[in-house]
Amino acid sequence: MAKHASIYPAPEELEAVQTLVSTVESALKKVSDWMDGLNEPSGKTAAANGAEDAATEEDTAAAETKPDATSLLCGVTRVSLVAKGLLIKGDMDLELVLMCREKPTKMLLVTISANLPLQIQTMTEDKYEVWSCVPEAAIRVCSTKNPRLTLKITLSSLAMRDDHAHAVNKPRSVCPLQARVTDLKSCVVILRVLRDICNRLPVWQPLKGWPLELICEKAIATCNRPLGPGEALRRVMECIASGILLPGGPGVHDPCEREPTDVLSALSAQQADAITHSAQHALRLLAFGQLYKVLNMDPLPASKPSPRVSEGSCHKRLREDVGSDDRDFIKRMKVLDWRMTDPNHPMNALMRLNQIHPGLQYRLLSQSGPVHAPVFTMSVEIQGTTYQATGNSKRTAKLQVALKVFTEDSEGIVSCFVHQYQSL
Known part of the structure; x- marks a missing residue:
């Protein structure tokens, strides 16, 4: 718990994250309304032509509401760390996915990135930098005051499901994880600690993200009793050290995919062997009471002095009238x-x-x-x-x-x- 307290973001950082994400979400809603307003005249013209052709008033009302039903922007979803509650100090990757009705284009990306700063200015006096990243099909919003945070907005669409778009799968992985770890004691704490290990040790970097989250959830959920943080970390290390990452192992099933998919398929044999060896070494340190070396922290001081020292201290002389x-x-x-x-x-x-x-x-x-x-x-x-x-x-x-x-x-x-x- 001492390690978790040292890597958990400060209240000021969490408040800044919430402010940035909420502001951008509201601004994107206004951008969507603005883009729908650009198509509104064409909808009214279609309604007028329908009236000239002796259409009923009900048909006219339906024609006027048609642009709302065909809005270009369907909605925005929090994904990754900000949605799963796994933010730690030094790793504040904030990400949103903006779902579009059609496949996003470069023109749509430029249009949104150009109008988004204007909508943000109408909501807050804080200054934000906004720029588009065409190769990533994303928009980045950066705060200009401390703490400096960067929010990535990725454009995606359900029409890209057949293209195996990574952004389409991100919202699907949020709800299953939240539903699984809600009743698991210490799971979120261990995930934050292991993410810190992945940031410090390059060997663990390939396991960072969705594979590590699934391994932690499955290792802790299969225990028949609640586990404390220390026991949960030991169980996860035992699971990885057993060789599930090595070629020929059982692998880890992805619950968000329709077809049977192993989330560890991207790991090479060399990477899997290096992670397994590191987990086995960490398990040896845990067995000898050297958890502080695994977590890269100073040893905790003794909770109380030795009883012999307390008994050898000087006491007052007893009263004679007792x-x-x-x-x-x-x-x-x-x-x-x-x-x-x-x-x-x-x-x-x-x-x-x-x-x-x-x-x-x-x-x-x-x-x-x-x-x-x-x-x-x-x-x-x-x-x-x-x-x-x-x-x-x-x-x-x-x-x-x-x-x-x-x-x-x-x-x-x-x-x-x-x-x-x-x-x-």
Whole structure:
């Protein structure tokens, strides 16, 4: 999660992306209306000729609405990273696909690129650079202020399906991925981390994009239980290291194609062998607890000091007026002090609180935060007083509640514990 937090775009970048994409989408809608208006006089002339030929009023109305039904631009769709939510720092490729009724031509591309800046100026005061790229059948829109973002608008048409146009298949790959990864915990997080690996290591570059997304989805979806980020990354590496990319392997079926298609068919034998070898090396590092080398990050610091160091620290002298029973209790509490804050210890604060007050009912008040960093709020009622705390999991939140009870109501807890201790 620390690696994911370092590569996840800042809120300012995400806001700039949303502003750019929304502005261009609205401007393209106005461009479509403007182009339909150019054909409107011809539609009205056809309607007038129909009236002179004794056509009915219903036929005239139908003739007037005919240009809308034959609009040159059918719609715009978000594709690639912006639609799948896989943006990371340093890799902000934004892309839209503009669907046309007929096969796009150079004249149509130039017309749209010439009118698009005018429509953008009517919507916002921000300055954008717009230029056309004829070899790619695309229009690029670039923001002039930081963060500088570039949006690619690719013209395509359903009439080009038989030509195996790449832009036609892009919108079809968005919905299946979103539907598959919605219920898969950590899948989107692992996809962002693996995309960062593909950007850093040239060996992984051929796997970047749709093949990597399908491999992650299939590897995580076939597990019979939810996986955390670390387990999910290990499972994906195990899948690739097993040799599915090598020639003669099972391959990966493309769910967006009508005919059986292997998304790994474009990989050469040398590329597949290099990726498999890299995944096997990463798996060895994971087995020896060196995940930070795979992710190219510094090792995380220790979560807490050693128990021996804590026990060897200096403590205050005991009060002379404390009874022998109370002294034994205080000694035990000092020994258990560091253990109570450890959620993995069998006698932490949560266990101690349940021992003093058996039958406590913990309630989940709310769950907030993004999918990769949830925040749970738990509460418990003790002797008419309600305590609540938050944590990144329900277990951690309950532990924080117990620690809060010991902190705020230490006298009541001590009296209850002393009473139980003396009754033994």
